[in-house]
Amino acid sequence: MFKYYQKTLKIVENLLNCIIVILLLPRNLIFRNVFKKNKRSDRIFVLGNGPSLKDDYNKIVTMKSESDSVMVVNSFSCAKEYEEIKPNYYVMADSAFFINDPEPHIKKVQEDAFGNMISKTNWDMTVIVPSYARFGEAFNRIKENPKIKVQLFKSTPIVGGSDAINNIFFKFGIANPLFQNVLTACLFYSIKMKFSNIILWGGDHSWHEGYIMQKDNVLYTKDKHFYDNKEKLIPHINADGTSVKVHEEFASLSRAFNSYHIIRSFAAVEGVSIKNFSDTSWIDAFDRQ
Numbered sequence: 001m002f003k004y005y006q007k008t009l010k011i012v013e014n015l016l017n018c019i020i021v022i023l024l025l026p027r028n029l030i031f032r033n034v035f036k037k038n039k040r041s042d043r044i045f046v047l048g049n050g051p052s053l054k055d056d057y058n059k060i061v062t063m064k065s066e067s068d069s070v071m072v073v074n075s076f077s078c079a080k081e082y083e084e085i086k087p088n089y090y091v092m093a094d095s096a097f098f099i100n101d102p103e104p105h106i107k108k109v110q111e112d113a114f115g116n117m118i119s120k121t122n123w124d125m126t127v128i129v130p131s132y133a134r135f136g137e138a139f140n141r142i143k144e145n146p147k148i149k150v151q152l153f154k155s156t157p158i159v160g161g162s163d164a165i166n167n168i169f170f171k172f173g174i175a176n177p178l179f180q181n182v183l184t185a186c187l188f189y190s191i192k193m194k195f196s197n198i199i200l201w202g203g204d205h206s207w208h209e210g211y212i213m214q215k216d217n218v219l220y221t222k223d224k225h226f227y228d229n230k231e232k233l234i235p236h237i238n239a240d241g242t243s244v245k246v247h248e249e250f251a252s253l254s255r256a257f258n259s260y261h262i263i264r265s266f267a268a269v270e271g272v273s274i275k276n277f278s279d280t281s282w283i284d285a286f287d288r289q
Helices: 002-030 052-063 081-085 104-120 131-135 137-142 163-171 182-192 246-270
Strands: 043-047 069-073 089-091 125-130 148-153 197-201 211-213 219-225 228-235 273-276
Touching (some): 043 052, 043 182, 069 081, 069 182, 081 104, 089 182, 104 137, 125 137, 131 137, 163 246, 182 197, 182 246, 246 273
Parallel strands (some): 043 197, 089 125, 197 273
Antiparallel strands (some): 211 219
16 A cells, blocks of 8 residues: 555655646746856765765875866864865755854854955855845845855755656756755766766764654754864754754655765766765765775
8 A cells, every 4th residue: 555655655755746847947947056167077086074084085185086076065174174175166955054143153154164264265266055045135245255256056956856856856956865964965066067087075974873852852962073172962953943843854864865976877877977085974876895
């Protein structure tokens, strides 16, 4: 019975995705996501912020050539490696970076990320952010640095459906996968920029290993990034202040991991190779090295 439910669900998802694409088609034809390489190289290193990046960093420096491009994410500018690796692209897809008058802990994240980016960047770099970011105060701060070019993307996320139909939408730039995690956006736009070889580092995605359920029935994560040696206990809280339920959290993880299989399918159609060089990683969609 369950397999028939799944088949029916797939058909419904295809229909809904087609409706979404058709309704938003005029907007997407006017606002085209056109991405161009900063270099002629066909290889790009995409660096996530997983803890394994600390151990892998020397391998990256050894492996990377002058012609290779580098893409980083979120708060990478806070790391000392930022000025060493000099990324060509910087992707920020989380809306928290562009909230005006945020909570104090979010404000600090914003100030640290953008402050370091603006003060440290003395090379040409493209920052890729959602189109709604242009209404945030942070957007104007980025533009203070003449070395930084800002590239906006308009997100039309589709969920589920068949790869064959989805890949047509992706190819013509009228839809994109759900960016449940910033690395999905990185890989997708690396493909759209016509890089033929994508090397992924720091894609640990091992948050679930640090989950803790307290007696107050609030789910916490032991969160740690490669640029921060401190391990933080972060509660999973919704925007309305309610706690995230365990099944909701694992559903979110499922969407994140599934998005990489969607990316793999699109990469195959476009003739793009994606290899996961992360020393530690739960992403099973790409060949491991």
